[in-house]
Amino acid sequence: xxxxxxxENVSKKLGAVQILKNVSFTIKSRELLAVxxxxxxxxxTLLGLxxxxxEADSGKIQINGTVxxxxxxxxxxxxxxxxxxxxxxxxxxxxVLNVVENIGLPLYPVKIKHNEIFKRAKDAADKVGxxxxxxxxxxxxxxxxxxxxxxARALINxxxxxxxxxxxxxLDSDNGKKIIELLKxxxxxxxxxIAMVTHDNAIASEADRIIKLKDGEIQSE
Amino acid sequence: MLKYILKNLFKRKRKYILSMLVISSVxxxxxxxxxxxxxxxxxxELPFKNIQNSIVIQKSGNVPEETKGAVLPCSMTAIKSDxxxxxxxxxxxxxxxxxxxxxxxxxxxxxxVMGVDWESSLGKKIISGIxxxxxxxxxxxxxxxxxxxxxxxxxxGDKIDIAGNNYSITGIVQMTGKNIVESDYYxxxxxxxxxxxxxxxxxxxxKFEPDDVNIIFVDADLMQIxxxxxxxxxxxxxSDKHGFTPTGKAxxxxxxxxxxxxxxxxSSFFFLSDKLMLLILITIIxxxxxxxxxxxxxxxxxxxxxxxxxxxxxxxxINIQKIIISETFILLIxxxxxxxxASLAVIYFLSKMNVTxxxxxxxxxxxxxxxxSPSQADTIQSYLLPIKFQLQYAITGFFISLxxxxxxxxxxxxxxxxxxxxxxxxxx
Numbered sequence: 153x154x155x156x157x158x159x160e161n162v163s164k165k166l167g168a169v170q171i172l173k174n175v176s177f178t179i180k181s182r183e184l185l186a187v188x189x190x191x192x193x194x195x196x197t198l199l200g201l202x203x204x205x206x207e208a209d210s211g212k213i214q215i216n217g218t219v220x221x222x223x224x225x226x227x228x229x230x231x232x233x234x235x236x237x238x239x240x241x242x243x244x245x246x247x248v249l250n251v252v253e254n255i256g257l258p259l260y261p262v263k264i265k266h267n268e269i270f271k272r273a274k275d276a277a278d279k280v281g282x283x284x285x286x287x288x289x290x291x292x293x294x295x296x297x298x299x300x301x302x303x304a305r306a307l308i309n310x311x312x313x314x315x316x317x318x319x320x321x322x323l324d325s326d327n328g329k330k331i332i333e334l335l336k337x338x339x340x341x342x343x344x345x346i347a348m349v350t351h352d353n354a355i356a357s358e359a360d361r362i363i364k365l366k367d368g369e370i371q372s373e
Numbered sequence: 374m375l376k377y378i379l380k381n382l383f384k385r386k387r388k389y390i391l392s393m394l395v396i397s398s399v400x401x402x403x404x405x406x407x408x409x410x411x412x413x414x415x416x417x418e419l420p421f422k423n424i425q426n427s428i429v430i431q432k433s434g435n436v437p438e439e440t441k442g443a444v445l446p447c448s449m450t451a452i453k454s455d456x457x458x459x460x461x462x463x464x465x466x467x468x469x470x471x472x473x474x475x476x477x478x479x480x481x482x483x484x485x486v487m488g489v490d491w492e493s494s495l496g497k498k499i500i501s502g503i504x505x506x507x508x509x510x511x512x513x514x515x516x517x518x519x520x521x522x523x524x525x526x527x528x529x530g531d532k533i534d535i536a537g538n539n540y541s542i543t544g545i546v547q548m549t550g551k552n553i554v555e556s557d558y559y560x561x562x563x564x565x566x567x568x569x570x571x572x573x574x575x576x577x578x579x580k581f582e583p584d585d586v587n588i589i590f591v592d593a594d595l596m597q598i599x600x601x602x603x604x605x606x607x608x609x610x611x612s613d614k615h616g617f618t619p620t621g622k623a624x625x626x627x628x629x630x631x632x633x634x635x636x637x638x639x640s641s642f643f644f645l646s647d648k649l650m651l652l653i654l655i656t657i658i659x660x661x662x663x664x665x666x667x668x669x670x671x672x673x674x675x676x677x678x679x680x681x682x683x684x685x686x687x688x689x690x691i692n693i694q695k696i697i698i699s700e701t702f703i704l705l706i707x708x709x710x711x712x713x714x715a716s717l718a719v720i721y722f723l724s725k726m727n728v729t730x731x732x733x734x735x736x737x738x739x740x741x742x743x744x745x746s747p748s749q750a751d752t753i754q755s756y757l758l759p760i761k762f763q764l765q766y767a768i769t770g771f772f773i774s775l776x777x778x779x780x781x782x783x784x785x786x787x788x789x790x791x792x793x794x795x796x797x798x799x800x801x
Binding site: 197200203205206225226229230231232233234238240242244245246247248249253257258260261266305306309 | 380381385678679684685690692798
């Protein structure tokens with residue numbers, strides 16, 4: 153398998169605190185990777201850097217051949233829209249949009265017909281088992297359902313890789329398991345590369361590989 | 374993106390209603406205040422409508438010694454013809470007409486007679502009011518006012534006598550109602566001047582020359598009317614007599630009546646000076662801008678997480694800016710249109726409102742002893758407020774709304790450009 157994500161000597165400071173120190177690793181295509189670490193170990197910051205939501209102080213990050221650390225802010229946005237999907241711990245859905253509209257959100261600025269957006273959003277909702285809840289609003293969905301919507305939203309652009317920050321962190325254990333099962337299915341059946349941050353050992357054990365961070369450095373791989 | 378913009382505005386309408394109402398209130402106030410200001414100014418010109426002139430000049434004189442024959446009312450004594458040339462030369466004066474107004478105490482009945490030059494603008498205006506018959510062709514022909522004609526059962530072709538002179542009625546004219554210097558008969562100026570000159574009763578009160586008049590109608594440029602009236606006041610200030618008329622006017626002084634003379638009667642907030650009006654409007658607009666900026670900026674701050682989500686899923690900064698700009702413009706247009714509709718409604722209701730103007734006795738003199746009540750001496754006229762929806766204010770209102778929108782956008786974009794995506798997404 154090819155290296156889809158390559159991080160080389162990535163460092164990041166937040167204020168006076170060195171969050172990441174010369175972190176280097178790779179993620180192979182179709183791999184399900186878990187990043188573990190205690191609170192403050194820098195795992196969420198690492199995910200933010202991989203997703204292009206934060207800027208590295210030094211080092212290089214390459215995803216599917218694109219060096220994202222060299223991209224302009226606008227190109228980074230377009231890269232996120234076209235090549236990656238992001239799932240957050242707190243779902244981050246738009247409350248005024250219903251399920252199908254939340255899933256289709258990344259496509260609204262793209263010149264695609266409304267019908268096509270609806271069709272693709274519906275397909276993504278099918279994949280996560282939410283086709284019966286298309287017109288419901290986030291406040292009427294359970295936590296697990298909201299996270300499924302967030303995963304469907306991450307899938308709508310057919311990304312190469314999904315970055316998930318504590319995807320089960322805000323769910324009970326049953327819903328947490330269901331979400332991990334869903335991610336595993338997407339990884340196995342759709343060949344999707346997934347990198348997820350988690351502090352839960354049970355969740356991490358479901359991954360193909362685990363990277364452990366401590367004090368901003370990779371402790372073990 | 375339009376779907377998100379519309380859903381956001383609709384689902385969170387309570388948060389936006391204030392801004393929309395503020396915009397519509399500014400548009401409403403701007404249009405209605407300016408339209409009312411114009412309407413009240415126009416209302417003060419209404420007493421001049423039938424004479425189609427804008428300044429009336431009279432001179433106060435002595436009370437007639439006796440109530441017999443032809444006399445000059447004390448508010449309208451003789452004005453020498455030399456004044457006509459002086460008045461015509463004043464800047465802003467476009468045209469002048471003169472007349473000679475007489476009270477005629479004939480044995481059969483009392484008559485008010487106005488001598489006019491049929492070729493003057495006043496003469497033409499009177500002729501245009503003919504509702505039966507035709508205009509006089511000789512100095513022995515007169516027009517009779519409709520109400521007076523009905524009361525006395527006159528018809529075209531009837532012969533009448535005025536101060537010992539025979540006339541034939543050639544037409545009936547409708548001039549009454551809202552007029553200054555209402556008359557019962559309208560006759561040729563030269564013939565009435567001759568009548569006054571030959572009248573012992575006129576000459577006993579005032580020295581009257583054959584070409585004297587006693588009322589001058591000035592058609593002044595509307596933009597220069599106040600300046601023209603001021604110049605007239607200066608030129609005609611000196612009095613050549615001592616004492617006062619029964620209505621308290623100094624003898625020999627000129628009375629210059631302009632629309633401004635009636636403004637004080639329509640006492641209104643809307644007669645504020647243009648500068649004060651501008652100051653009030655600027656204060657209102659500035660206050661409105663502060664409210665809108667504060668309200669919309671607060672809404673944007675509340676939604677930074679949503680904008681963070683959008684940035685995370687691939688929206689560029691320009692995409693977010695477009696959302697804010699579009700939302701502000703939708704609010705602006707909705708607020709503006711609501712303001713226009715409200716203005717139309719308010720102006721419609723205001724147009725049904727009456728304003729009353731009292732025409733002083735001096736401007737429409739009638740022997741007080743012939744009135745059933747002294748309070749009838751002044752003529753109270755009621756007019757519908759001549760208010761109209763002014764398109765130019767609607768257009769200016771749009772540009773004011775636009776300026777408010779642009780300022781608001783500038784502030785809110787500054788707020789949105791400051792936030793960091795990861796910071797707003799990290800916490801619930």
